[in-house]
Amino acid sequence: MHQVLFKQPDALGYGPAVFLKGKTVPTPNCRAVVPPCNAMCVGLHPQERSACVWRKVLAGQNLYQQGEAVRFIFAVRSGSFKSTLTLSEGSARICAFPMAGDLIALDAVGRSTYTTTMTALDDAHVCAIAGVPRLQATGQDPDIQTRLGRLMSDEMLRTQKVLVLMGKSTAQERLGVFLMDLSRRHRARGFSGRDFTLPMTRADIGSFVGLALETVSRSLAGMQAQGIIDIAKRRVQIPDLETFSKRYGAWL
Amino acid sequence: MHQVLFKQPDALGYGPAVFLKGKTVPTPNCRAVVPPCNAMCVGLHPQERSACVWRKVLAGQNLYQQGEAVRFIFAVRSGSFKSTLTLSEGSARICAFPMAGDLIALDAVGRSTYTTTMTALDDAHVCAIAGVPRLQATGQDPDIQTRLGRLMSDEMLRTQKVLVLMGKSTAQERLGVFLMDLSRRHRARGFSGRDFTLPMTRADIGSFVGLALETVSRSLAGMQAQGIIDIAKRRVQIPDLETFSKRYGAWL
DNA sequence: CGTGACGTTGAACTTCATCAAGTTGTGTGG
DNA sequence: CCACACAACTTGATGAAGTTCAACGTCACG
Numbered sequence: 347m348h349q350v351l352f353k354q355p356d357a358l359g360y361g362p363a364v365f366l367k368g369k370t371v372p373t374p375n376c377r378a379v380v381p382p383c384n385a386m387c388v389g390l391h392p393q394e395r396s397a398c399v400w401r402k403v404l405a406g407q408n409l410y411q412q413g414e415a416v417r418f419i420f421a422v423r424s425g426s427f428k429s430t431l432t433l434s435e436g437s438a439r440i441c442a443f444p445m446a447g448d449l450i451a452l453d454a455v456g457r458s459t460y461t462t463t464m465t466a467l468d469d470a471h472v473c474a475i476a477g478v479p480r481l482q483a484t485g486q487d488p489d490i491q492t493r494l495g496r497l498m499s500d501e502m503l504r505t506q507k508v509l510v511l512m513g514k515s516t517a518q519e520r521l522g523v524f525l526m527d528l529s530r531r532h533r534a535r536g537f538s539g540r541d542f543t544l545p546m547t548r549a550d551i552g553s554f555v556g557l558a559l560e561t562v563s564r565s566l567a568g569m570q571a572q573g574i575i576d577i578a579k580r581r582v583q584i585p586d587l588e589t590f591s592k593r594y595g596a597w598l
Numbered sequence: 599m600h601q602v603l604f605k606q607p608d609a610l611g612y613g614p615a616v617f618l619k620g621k622t623v624p625t626p627n628c629r630a631v632v633p634p635c636n637a638m639c640v641g642l643h644p645q646e647r648s649a650c651v652w653r654k655v656l657a658g659q660n661l662y663q664q665g666e667a668v669r670f671i672f673a674v675r676s677g678s679f680k681s682t683l684t685l686s687e688g689s690a691r692i693c694a695f696p697m698a699g700d701l702i703a704l705d706a707v708g709r710s711t712y713t714t715t716m717t718a719l720d721d722a723h724v725c726a727i728a729g730v731p732r733l734q735a736t737g738q739d740p741d742i743q744t745r746l747g748r749l750m751s752d753e754m755l756r757t758q759k760v761l762v763l764m765g766k767s768t769a770q771e772r773l774g775v776f777l778m779d780l781s782r783r784h785r786a787r788g789f790s791g792r793d794f795t796l797p798m799t800r801a802d803i804g805s806f807v808g809l810a811l812e813t814v815s816r817s818l819a820g821m822q823a824q825g826i827i828d829i830a831k832r833r834v835q836i837p838d839l840e841t842f843s844k845r846y847g848a849w850l
Numbered sequence: 851c852g853t854g855a856c857g858t859t860g861a862a863c864t865t866c867a868t869c870a871a872g873t874t875g876t877g878t879g880g
Numbered sequence: 881c882c883a884c885a886c887a888a889c890t891t892g893a894t895g896a897a898g899t900t901c902a903a904c905g906t907c908a909c910g
Contacts, residue, residue: 431758435848439762453755456748461755491743496708498750503705503713505757506683510691512764513808517866547888556765558867563890579875579889596687769898800857810899815858831857831907 399474409450409464409472416454418474422446425470426545428554429462440553441505443467443528443546447535452501455494467545511597512556517565520555522594525575529584530598540587544580651726661702661716661724668706670726674698677722678797681714682805692805693757695719695780695798699787704753707746719797763849764808769817772807774846777827781836782850792839796832 399418403409409420412432426445432438441462444450450472454460511523533539544551552559569575574590576583584590651670655661661672664684678697684690693714696702702724706712763775785791796803804811821827826842828835836842 431762433759433762433849437762437766439758439765441758441761453751453758455751456744456746457751461751462758492708494708494747495750498747498754499705499707499709499713502750502754502757503683505754505761506691506693506705506714507685509693509757509761509764510683510685510689512761513691513805514689548890549888553765559888560868560890561866564866567890597685799855811856812858812900813898816898819858 401472401474403466403470403472405466405469407466409466410460412461412463413459416457416460418476419449419451419454421473421475422448422450423471423473425466425468427464427466427470428546428550429464431462440550443554445531449497452498455498507598517557517561518568519594520557521562521565521569523597524551524555525582525584526591526594527598529587540584542582544582653724653726655718655722655724657718657721659718661718662712664712664715666712668709668712670728671701671703671706672724672726674700674702675723675725677718677720679716679718679722680798680802681716683714692802695806697783701749704750707750759850769809769813770820771846772809773814773817773821775849776803776807777834777836778843778846779850781839792836794834796834
């Protein structure tokens with residue numbers, strides 16, 4: 347028996363796809379339009395939609411791996427991911443946590459192999475877009491290239507901001523900004539910005555913000571004690587989003 | 599009286615431009631071809647060369663500022679720069695040290711304002727390229743777009759690697775990798791990889807690798823004491839580049 | 851020769867990483 | 881349904897690494 351788990355909000359710009367337990371039923375007129383959430387807006391044209399392929403990724407599975415040949419760029423339709431960069435030296439680090447509405451593998455544009463490994467944190471659905479990796483899916487439309495350039499530029503800026511954050515700021519500040527970012531992205535997607543669930547482990551968070559997992563745990567507990575947030579396991583609540591935003595929003 | 603200061607090595611792919619003291623004399627058949635140094639290779643076509651404008655930037659001057667309207671992308675022909683990102687929150691950080699042969703303002707593609715401030719560390723010469731910021735300077739050539747995508751991708755990867763470096767590694771390791779990077783880039787440009795001069799201050803280095811300037815000073819002194827490098831003020835020498843490369847090269 | 855920017859060095863302090871032990875929660879197999 | 885194993889999370893104690901503040905040295909330039 348199929349139980350309706352949730353319905354993608356229209357705010358996302360997705361078609362009215364309904365996700366069922368254990369089975370996915372994409373609606374017939376599935377538009378491959380990624381919404382303007384988080385500045386993500388590709389807007390593929392009719393003739394390009396055919397290049398899109400649905401794909402399901404189970405939690406823990408890799409959508410693609412570092413070094414693998416680039417064939418697609420992906421739009422996340424549900425679930426969330428982590429992208430890990432591993433250096434030949436051995437150390438690794440999580441560079442991003444893409445979620446529904448984000449375009450991923452943007453750093454593979456113009457490249458023959460993926461530079462990071464993309465792992466699903468939840469069971470997820472993606473839309474694979476062929477052709478774009480070499481900027482050839484454009485037809486005669488120069489507009490999409492402008493937008494793709496903008497998207498890549500956004501991604502560069504995002505990474506650079508993380509870099510600034512890493513430089514000077516305490517553990518608690520880093521986590522505050524991290525949560526602020528998640529909150530904003532949730533809200534941009536039509537969900538609550540003051541009550542959400544973390545899809546990743548403390549270790550993942552630590553890798554992303556550059557802290558040991560114990561420090562993540564302690565700092566979150568500290569913010570809890572100060573009444574700034576309310577956290578239990580992976581459920582996060584922000585009582586006073588106004589103040590929270592004033593304190594950590596300026597970093598983004 | 600004009601004294602020839604230096605001649606750009608042909609390895610750079612530049613035309614035989616000769617730089618004179620106080621006055622610049624670009625050769626007539628100035629090709630706007632940025633060499634494949636540091637994976638930088640735009641290779642503008644004849645009809646696009648006309649879009650290039652020479653420009654001189656004195657040490658300490660800003661080529662462009664964060665928030666300013668985007669009009670050009672630039673190719674560095676001589677000198678070196680630092681790009682600084684300042685957050686509305688107040689803290690700033692140096693995100694890159696472009697040098698001759700590098701393409702800069704790549705993160706402005708598809709964007710209306712520059713996201714960083716680009717300051718000259720030396721007296722420098724750049725070549726301003728119009729049109730590219732919106733990917734319109736392409737004519738019918740899709741190839742340049744592929745390469746531009748690749749260049750942006752390279753830039754993203756570079757920043758991400760810095761991110762990994764920041765996460766886990768000691769002060770000395772960070773500085774080692776930083777010097778290794780500079781060494782490689784110098785060598786790729788036809789200069790010595792074991793003897794070069796830093797164009798930036800200790801504070802700049804610290805901002806880039808995420809350390810206090812005193813720590814930079816101390817750590818460099820430490821490497822000096824260990825015989826790994828030989829540093830006096832801004833002159834750096836690496837006696838055993840082989841070992842040095844084995845130790846720090848894997849990060850890049 | 852003074853002034854200012856850059857660089858070095860020292861000492862006290864702070865923060866976070868690390869190691870270690872314990873807790874909670876979930877899924878698996880008997 | 882219970883017991884076990886495993887993963888994620890928490891909490892405490894300790895130490896190392898880097899920041900900060902401060903003083904001093906050095907070099908270039910007017």
